[in-house]
Amino acid sequence: MTTDLHHAPNAQYDCLHDLSYANTMALACIADTVVTLTSEAQLDHFMASYTDDSELNSSLFVLSGGSNVLLPTQLQATVLRPDMRGITLINQTQDHVDIEVMAGENWHDLVIHTVNQGWYGLENLALIPGLTGAAPVQNIGAYGVQLEDRLQYVRAYHLPTKTWHHLTAADCKFGYRDSIFKRTPNTWLISRVGFRLHTDATKVLASYGDVQTVAQRYAKLQGRGQLTPIDVMHAIINIRQQKLPNPAQLPNCGSFFQNPIINLSLFTSLQSIYPNIVGYPMPDATVKVAAGWLIEQAGLKGGGIKPIITHKKQALVLTNHSPYQATQADVLAAQNHIINCIYEKFAITLAREPVWVNADGTVGYGEHEV
Ligand SMILES: Cc1cc2nc3c(=O)[nH]c(=O)nc-3n(C[C@H](O)[C@H](O)[C@H](O)COP(=O)(O)OP(=O)(O)OC[C@H]3O[C@@H](n4cnc5c(N)ncnc54)[C@H](O)[C@@H]3O)c2cc1C
Structure with a gap:
């Protein structure tokens, strides 16, 4: 298929794109068109050209890290791949920080970054694959924490009406592995996620399974008498590595x-x-x-x-x-x-x-x- 690149001058466009390597289940998949978006403006440009009578009027499907999808062999759709980057410190008080994270940031890298900054609250969600923009979709959760516990808002593009929206955590209607984004598929593209994290290194949630034991062992090795979020994060990474197959080795x-x-x-x-x-x-x-x-x-x-x-x-x-x-x-x-x-x-x-x-x-x- 040929595509008029003038529709979205800065977006990266690929036709007949092989997505077999872009899903962690490693299912064979060729997509008609893939559009990689590195800015919100690119999405605006692209959507301006996306009309019912344009040649690009197939369904729109948003694909991030591909760790929670089962893709078809032939995907006759326009696949939007959010790749906007950036982590911004919005506000800092004595006991909390507000940050805004762009959709294309790798989730696990974000967790490590925040913990290293002394911003705590995401450590129990370490080593979950995928990108930040996808995390609200199924309200990711692990070891007693769900995304909704830390999320403040989402900036998202409503594809059917081509409009931008600010959704509070309540607007997202989160449930167990569920949200408004999951219930209304092919409707939203999340571009930014706002979080409130705390700065109290003594506040940890390590009561799940063997997290406490492993975290204590790690803390002791580091010469720390009391558990910190860093110890919890390392324990969770360690336990997950033992328990779950790495998709890079076994899809x-x-x-x-x-x-x-x-x-x-x-x-x-x-x-x-x-x-x-x-x-x-x-x-x-x-x-x-x-x-x-x-x-x-x-x-x-x-x-x-x-x-x-x-x-x-x-x-x-x-x-x-x-x-x-x-x-x-x-x-x-x-x-x-x-x-x-x-x-x-x-x-x-x-x-x-x-x-x-x-x-x-x-x-x-x-x-x-x-
Ligand atoms: C080894 C392994 C362990 C996992 N462990 C956990 C776990 O402990 N807890 C847990 O909750 N999940 C877990 N998951 C599932 C998965 O990692 C998460 O659901 C993750 O958030 C998916 O991110 P992704 O970027 O790969 O999304 P994708 O697989 O690319 O997309 C998933 C869905 O979200 C939509 N989507 C993606 N990006 C956006 C966006 N920017 N805006 C709107 N919609 C979007 C897609 O259309 C699709 O419907 C695990 C997966 C693997 C492979």
């Missing part, structure tokens, strides 16, 4: 299934059969069950349908053993197999976490989704 997109929330009566009856079932009571008398435990109990740890296999250490992670060749169809086959097995054994339907991208760039379900 994956993190947790593949959400932890299902079931009613108490089902949980109680399952508990009578499986006394070790792992569940966390929720405030509304439901129970969140560990999806990884269900998969492991069903004998599917290290199983699946080749080349998509659950990880041998972490059953919740589906890994791709045929990088750059496996396709969405392979993922769907393995996913449906696991969902069916779990349903037959526990009467629980697992839901997928990563975003399924259709061939036309819309977001939805697989053709043979169960």
Whole structure:
């Protein structure tokens, strides 16, 4: 396809772009058009030319680090890739700092940067892959912290109306791995995220799993008697490296299934059969069950349908053993197999976490989704 570069003089334009290396699941994917945006002005320029009768009237799909997407083999869409950079200190008081971060900043690098500056609060979210602009989409969370706990606002472009918006944390309607951005796909492009972080080095959240033990070991090695956010960050990096496969070595997109929330009566009856079932009571008398435990109990740890296999250490992670060749169809086959097995054994339907991208760039379900 030929494209008139005058539409967006400064944006980098690529036609028939290979995205197989731009998604951590390493699924084979060729996109019609990819537009890399290094400034908000480039997005304005580009969108001015994006009209119903222009040759670029395919769907718009926003792709950042590609760590939470399942891409189709042929993506007949215009893929917008936010690559705006910058971290700005907006305000500093004795006990907190307000910073604004551009969408293209790598998330983990941001966490390290803030902790090194003595700005704390993001350390529990260390080593989550992807870019900052994507973090609000599923309200990333780990080790007791969710993005919404630190986020103040988002600056985002509303694609259908071509207008810029300032959304407060309340406007984002965050939930567990959820937000307005996730619920209305192909609608927003987040360009900046505002955070409020604290400067109290004694305030740490290290009660999850073995974080405390590992953090204490690290603090001791550094000659510190009391835990600091730096120790927590190092502990979390260390634990995650032990537990999760590195997508650069074994392609994956993190947790593949959400932890299902079931009613108490089902949980109680399952508990009578499986006394070790792992569940966390929720405030509304439901129970969140560990999806990884269900998969492991069903004998599917290290199983699946080749080349998509659950990880041998972490059953919740589906890994791709045929990088750059496996396709969405392979993922769907393995996913449906696991969902069916779990349903037959526990009467629980697992839901997928990563975003399924259709061939036309819309977001939805697989053709043979169960
Ligand atoms: C090994 C591994 C571990 C992980 N661990 C965690 C974890 O602990 N907790 C957790 O919550 N997640 C985790 N994830 C999932 C993933 O890293 C996060 O969801 C991350 O925020 C996705 O960022 P990304 O830049 O890769 O987004 P992408 O995969 O590129 O995009 C994800 C979705 O966001 C949309 N999007 C992307 N950028 C923008 C933007 N600027 N504006 C609007 N929409 C946008 C896309 O259209 C898509 O729908 C993990 C993934 C992997 C591979």
